[in-house]
Structure formats: structure tokens, C-alpha cells
Amino acid sequence: MTIHRLPQTVAMRIAAGEVVERPISVVKELMENSLDAGSSRISVSVIQGGRLSIVVEDDGCGIPREDLPLAVERHATSKISSIEDLEAIATLGYRGEALASVAAVSRLDIRSRTNQEDSGVWLRMEGGGPPKVDEQNCRIGTRVQVDDLFFNLPARRKFLKSARAELRRITKVVQEFSVAYPSVAFILSSDGKKIYETQGGRDRVDVLKSLWGDEPEILTSSGARGPYSVTLWWQRISKVSRVSVMAFVNGRRVEDGTIRAAISSGETHPGGNWAVWVETPPDEVDVNVHPAKTEVLFRHGGDLFAAVRDGATSMKGRSLPDWESRQLLRTGSPAGTYVPKYAPKGExxxxxxxxxxxxxxxxxxxxxxxxxxxxxxxxxxxxxxxxxxxxxxxxxxxxxxxxxxxxxxxxxxxxxxxxxxxxxxxxxxxxxxxxxxxxxRCSSEYGTQHLATPVHLPPTMASEVDHMEERLASVGFVFSVGDGETLLEGIPDVPGCSSVSPVDMLRTTIAALSENTDTGEIMWLKWATLACKASVKLxxxxxxxxxxxxxxxxxxxxxxxxxxxxxxxxxxxxxxxxxxxxxxx
The missing domain is CATH 3.30.1540.20 (MutL, C-terminal domain, dimerisation subdomain)
Incomplete structure (x- = not known):
């Protein structure tokens, strides 16, 4: 068997497959370009979960007319120019691969205009073919439309998930970017309906509250170790073992085992929602280690681990388990307080x-x-x-x-x-x-208790509901969707849980269904746990x-x-x- 050079079209599609895995990859790369362009408003619109069409539009600086044809060439970029620049990357994009990779596996349409130009420019490209460029009257900023993703790679296209599954991934990444950049307005629409929006100009905690809900309280902690400054936010959810972490390093969304391990260290279980913001000099982190740029290497990983661990530990101390932290006023007690002496740790x-x-x-x-x-x-x-x-x-x-x-x-x-x-x-x-x-009750059937006032669900929870709506409905929950919002209209009619908030019951049920496929067995155990918390106190x-x-x-x-x-x-x-x-x- 002889060695031969692959045709350019084959090589382009192979390279594109490393960068563009699914619709979320396209959305992520295009939003990063928009943020690098200094946008204050980013709109994302998808059809059929991005399988049919993805449109990302911003109000950033735009692409000059003479540079637009270069933007879709591989390894053409405005963000670095030398090997030394790779040692201290300060932008989200830098390789010059994203647009070229997207263009190789889709039908691409780009319209852009700078604030120095009276009119814009329009570029069309299909399957990595030659670009067509024309003058176009458009707004300042850039609009990128990606249609028929993987139309020329049927092997990759058949591995895409359902439209709902792909939309969940896209929704998650848009929500995470809205947390990282609270000053930027983000809008996400699906099949013509707006499903998520932030107004921009907000505090990061406000965005987290809109995502996670106001209750339980969101704790925060900050600190530094070596070259790393860390800020953490934690919404502790009782009786939930799952740890959900969104982490950012210098504004870059990453998936890092060091950060997750630091959060999980210690005796107190860190169940709940976490957000971690890390700032460090660009030369302290290597971002050029993964095709999708979601993994990074830290020069002093031990310092980062210690900084995150210390911040997480300080918050865990302020949010002890109920039996450790409860100190109730005892009516008529000579001592004034009564503290339960049992503490079933590990039981x-x-x-x-x-x-x-x-x-x-x-x-x-x-x-x-x-x-x-x-x-x-x-x-x-x-x-x-x-x-x-x-x-x-x-x-x-x-x-x-x-x-x-x-x-x-x-x-x-x-x-x-x-x-x-x-x-x-x-x-x-x-x-x-x-x-x-x-x-x-659960050994027979699940009844439903309809709520007098429907409850608006936070976006993160609404996304989880969409993922398992049929299973939730089978145990008695009732939902309605309208104007991009999900409403909780009914909950399971569970004895002993009337003082448990509907959102807490839903959150506990989602966690239980995520951890176990035996709906009947796990449900009555989890609901019984809620009922225990609602029982009369000593x-x-x-x-x-x-x-x-x-x-x-x-x-x-x-x-x-x-x-x-x-x-x-x-x-x-x-x-x-x-x-x-x-x-x-």
C-alpha cells in the first residue's frame, strides 16, 4: 500500500470534524468571535436544534471588506501573528480555523460591516468551495448563517442527536456565556420562539439568580493563590448529590478536572450549582491543547487547586447540613436554645x-x-x-x-x-x-395536586424539565410552555409534603431521575426524604x-x-x- 496525499476537499473535511463536532460547536465558535469583536448584543437563532440552520448576529466591530475573504481561509486570523503570541493568548479565538471548518461542512452566509464603511459585504460559500463576495447593505456588526450542517458528511450527520437534545446543548452554552459576560445582552431563539434572554449591563450574581432561581441562597467566596485569583458562587441544594460546575478561565469556558476536584475535596458534600471564575496572566495558562479549546493546562496547577479548594471550603462552612447548623429557639427553655444531639453522618x-x-x-x-x-x-x-x-x-x-x-x-x-x-x-x-x-401512596399510583398559581421555572431547570418531561409527567408533574417560559402547574400529591415548595420537590425529583432509572423505587425514597424535613420538630x-x-x-x-x-x-x-x-x- 503506497502513501499518497489526500485531496484538499478530504483533508478539509477531516480537519473540520475536529473543530465542529455538532451544532453547539458552531454556536460556541461564533459567539467567541462576537465577544472578541467587542459586541454588546449577541443574538443566536436555530432551527431544528441547529441541524437545519444556525444564525449568530452581533453588533461588534465588523469585518473590513478586504478581510472577509481571508476570514474563511484556514489559519488566517487577526488575533495572533507570531510564535510568541501563542505564549500569552488573550482572546477567545486565535487559530483561524473556526470559519474555515464551518464553511467546509455547511452552506455558509456571512454579512458584515464596520462603522467606517457606508455599506457592508456579503460572502457565500458551500461545502468548502470558492467564496462569492458581493456588496450588501447591512447593519454594523456581523451576521453569520450556517445552513445544512454536515450536508456533505452524512456519516457525521447521522450521529447528531434529536433537535431537542441539540437545542439543550446550545441553550446551556449560551447561558454559560451570559454568566461569563453579564454586561453583554444574549438572545436565544429556537424555531422562531425566544427561549432565553439577558438584558446586559447586569451583575454576574443577577444572571446566576435568573438561571438558578433565588432560592436556595447563592453564596460567594473569593481568594488568590500564586498567580490565580478565584471567585466562586455556590447554590447548595440539600439532598442532591449531583455537582454542576461552570468554569471560566480569563473569560474562556473550560472543562477542567482540577477545578472540579478542588470543589469536591473535603468532608462536606458540595451538591448543587457552582460557578467558578479564574483570572490569571495569559502566560500562566496554555489554551492551545484541545481542538475545541475547552481544555487548558495550568503552569501552577497546585496553586489553582488550593485557591478553589479554600474558597469552596469557606462556603461549605457557612452552609452546613441541617442537623449540624440548626440552632432553634426553644420556647420556655431555661437555656434559651435547644440543639439536637444526634448527627447521623454517613448513615x-x-x-x-x-x-x-x-x-x-x-x-x-x-x-x-x-x-x-x-x-x-x-x-x-x-x-x-x-x-x-x-x-x-x-x-x-x-x-x-x-x-x-x-x-x-x-x-x-x-x-x-x-x-x-x-x-x-x-x-x-x-x-x-x-x-x-x-x-x-407510591405503591399504587401517582396523583397530581394542581397549583393555584403556576410557578415560573428558572431557565436551567426548564432545560432539565424539557429533557425528561415524559418521566416527570408519569409521576404527577404538570407543565405548560408559552412565550419562551416553562410553568409548573401541578406537582405529585405526596402525603407529608404540603410545606415543601414545588420547586424543591421538582428539583429533588429531577436529581433522582438523573441518578436512577427505577422511577417507582427512587421516587418514594426521595419524596420521603422531603417529608422527613417537613415533619414536626422536637x-x-x-x-x-x-x-x-x-x-x-x-x-x-x-x-x-x-x-x-x-x-x-x-x-x-x-x-x-x-x-x-x-x-x-
Missing amino acids: SLFRGVDPFPSSSGSGGETRLRSFKIPSAPAAESSPLPVREQISDPVEVDEGPHISYLGQLDSGYLVFDDGGDMVLMDPHAAHERINFERIKK TWKLSREEAVALWRDLTRCETPSACPHGRPAVLRLSSDKMASHFERS
Whole structure:
């Protein structure tokens, strides 16, 4: 087999395939050119997820008439001119490959005008063929239209995803650039409908809030190590293990393992949304290591790791898990506050639980029986701040006499069960009740609770909803789309979750579906976790009727002795044990 030179057309298409992988590659390269041109407004319009057409238009400096034919030649650029320039690249583009690569695998149309020219210039090119250039009356700036991407590379075209999947990728990159450049207005339209827009002239935190939502709070931290200055933003999402990171180095969108590893280091799990902004002298980072320019090399990677790690650690300390950071005011407590002493670190939330043994030493399990409410007048109690509805109080019935004695200052409920004293942790009891109600409900079917006021979803969440709308609808969510916005109109009718915000329930469900394909099993576990958070707290004052209802509902549970975490829900002190202690047996 002899060695021979490839035809120019074949070589061009091979080279183009390294730069242009799919529609998002085209959008990214064209937006980078627009930003390098000093644009204050960038509009992106796609048809069929960019498979049929992509249009990127800006109000930048434009391309001079005599330079436009050079712009589509390979390795022709205005951004570098010598080897030394490669050592300190300060622009997003620099290779002079993007337009040539796009032109080789599409039908390309470029219209541009500078502010020094009275009219613009129009260039058309198809499949890497010779360009046609004419004079054209157009606005200041540049408009690039890319049609029929990979029309001459059917092998590559058949590997493209669906239009919705390609649009999700494009939406994500436009959103990320809007975070990196908050002063620039970005507009994204799909099939003639506007789906994302920023106004420009904003603070980066404002753009993050519009993407992620106002809740939970977005924390920020900044610092420096060696030549690297780092700013981080984190929106911690409880009970979500996924870590979503958008990172920028000198304004360049990158995917870097060092940054992700630094965020994930430490004991506290960094689940949630992260944005990382790194500034460093251009000669401290090598951006010429990947065809798509998404990977970079750092001269002092250890300093970068330490800077990101320190910033992430400082924010994690300000956002501890609920059981570590909660310090609630205890009504009537002499100390003024009450801090739970349990901290189930590393404990599986839904591990198997053995029945809680009786303190009498007989080896039998704790028995909870129905009871009569004493006729004594109910003591005054402070209203619950926020609580899930507990079933109506049980009425007086025949059977062994069980009395509710009251609530200790520490929050535990005290019952007299035929001479035995029983202490109940109301939070653990309510967790167990909600857990088993949800498990029972999800074993049959998912109902829907329609919201009185639809909720506008942040763009990042709307994109995730679009990705798994059918699966979300199968578990009870209802959505509507209009004017580029996605509205949440209904949520699953889950017992014990009425105080959980619809967005939190949706976010938890999306995370669960992303991590597991077994919809039924994972859903009731995740929703049960939400219900646990919404259960009554040990620090709340309960009325006599509420305490009685807790007892009754707990007796109906399959495992009444412990909460889903494995913590005991009740403690029984038998009459025999008490008699022995007081030496009366």
C-alpha cells in the first residue's frame, strides 16, 4: 500500500470534524468571535436544534471588506501573528480555523460591516468551495448563517442527536456565556420562539439568580493563590448529590478536572450549582491543547487547586447540613436554645430497622396501643410555627387506659401506658408516619395536586424539565410552555409534603431521575426524604390533640419503633423497672 496525499476537499473535511463536532460547536465558535469583536448584543437563532440552520448576529466591530475573504481561509486570523503570541493568548479565538471548518461542512452566509464603511459585504460559500463576495447593505456588526450542517458528511450527520437534545446543548452554552459576560445582552431563539434572554449591563450574581432561581441562597467566596485569583458562587441544594460546575478561565469556558476536584475535596458534600471564575496572566495558562479549546493546562496547577479548594471550603462552612447548623429557639427553655444531639453522618437514610426493644429486659418489642384522652382540661400550648397536618384526634374508645401526660421542656411527649411510662420523640414519630404514607401512596399510583398559581421555572431547570418531561409527567408533574417560559402547574400529591415548595420537590425529583432509572423505587425514597424535613420538630409545642393523633397514627405504622433514619421513636420505662429502681419490687 503506497502513501499518497489526500485531496484538499478530504483533508478539509477531516480537519473540520475536529473543530465542529455538532451544532453547539458552531454556536460556541461564533459567539467567541462576537465577544472578541467587542459586541454588546449577541443574538443566536436555530432551527431544528441547529441541524437545519444556525444564525449568530452581533453588533461588534465588523469585518473590513478586504478581510472577509481571508476570514474563511484556514489559519488566517487577526488575533495572533507570531510564535510568541501563542505564549500569552488573550482572546477567545486565535487559530483561524473556526470559519474555515464551518464553511467546509455547511452552506455558509456571512454579512458584515464596520462603522467606517457606508455599506457592508456579503460572502457565500458551500461545502468548502470558492467564496462569492458581493456588496450588501447591512447593519454594523456581523451576521453569520450556517445552513445544512454536515450536508456533505452524512456519516457525521447521522450521529447528531434529536433537535431537542441539540437545542439543550446550545441553550446551556449560551447561558454559560451570559454568566461569563453579564454586561453583554444574549438572545436565544429556537424555531422562531425566544427561549432565553439577558438584558446586559447586569451583575454576574443577577444572571446566576435568573438561571438558578433565588432560592436556595447563592453564596460567594473569593481568594488568590500564586498567580490565580478565584471567585466562586455556590447554590447548595440539600439532598442532591449531583455537582454542576461552570468554569471560566480569563473569560474562556473550560472543562477542567482540577477545578472540579478542588470543589469536591473535603468532608462536606458540595451538591448543587457552582460557578467558578479564574483570572490569571495569559502566560500562566496554555489554551492551545484541545481542538475545541475547552481544555487548558495550568503552569501552577497546585496553586489553582488550593485557591478553589479554600474558597469552596469557606462556603461549605457557612452552609452546613441541617442537623449540624440548626440552632432553634426553644420556647420556655431555661437555656434559651435547644440543639439536637444526634448527627447521623454517613448513615444511610433508609437502612433496615429492628424493632426497638422494651426496657423491661423481656426481649419483646415495644407495643403501642390505642388510648383514651383524659377528661382533664387541655393545657395551653403555643401554636406551631409551620407544620404538616396531623390526623384528627382519636376519640375515646374501650380498651386499656393510656393517658397523655404532657410535653417535657426538651420536647419529648410523655404517655402513661397501663402503668408504663412511654417517651415519644415527635419528630421521629412524624417522620415514620410520613415515610410509610408516602411508600403506600407510591405503591399504587401517582396523583397530581394542581397549583393555584403556576410557578415560573428558572431557565436551567426548564432545560432539565424539557429533557425528561415524559418521566416527570408519569409521576404527577404538570407543565405548560408559552412565550419562551416553562410553568409548573401541578406537582405529585405526596402525603407529608404540603410545606415543601414545588420547586424543591421538582428539583429533588429531577436529581433522582438523573441518578436512577427505577422511577417507582427512587421516587418514594426521595419524596420521603422531603417529608422527613417537613415533619414536626422536637422544638415545637404540640397541643394535647396533636400529641394524641401522633400516637394513634404511629400505632398504625409497620415499624413504629423508629424513624426511617434508624433513630428510636419511643422509649418505654416499665412499671417493674421503675419499682426495681425505687426498691419497691
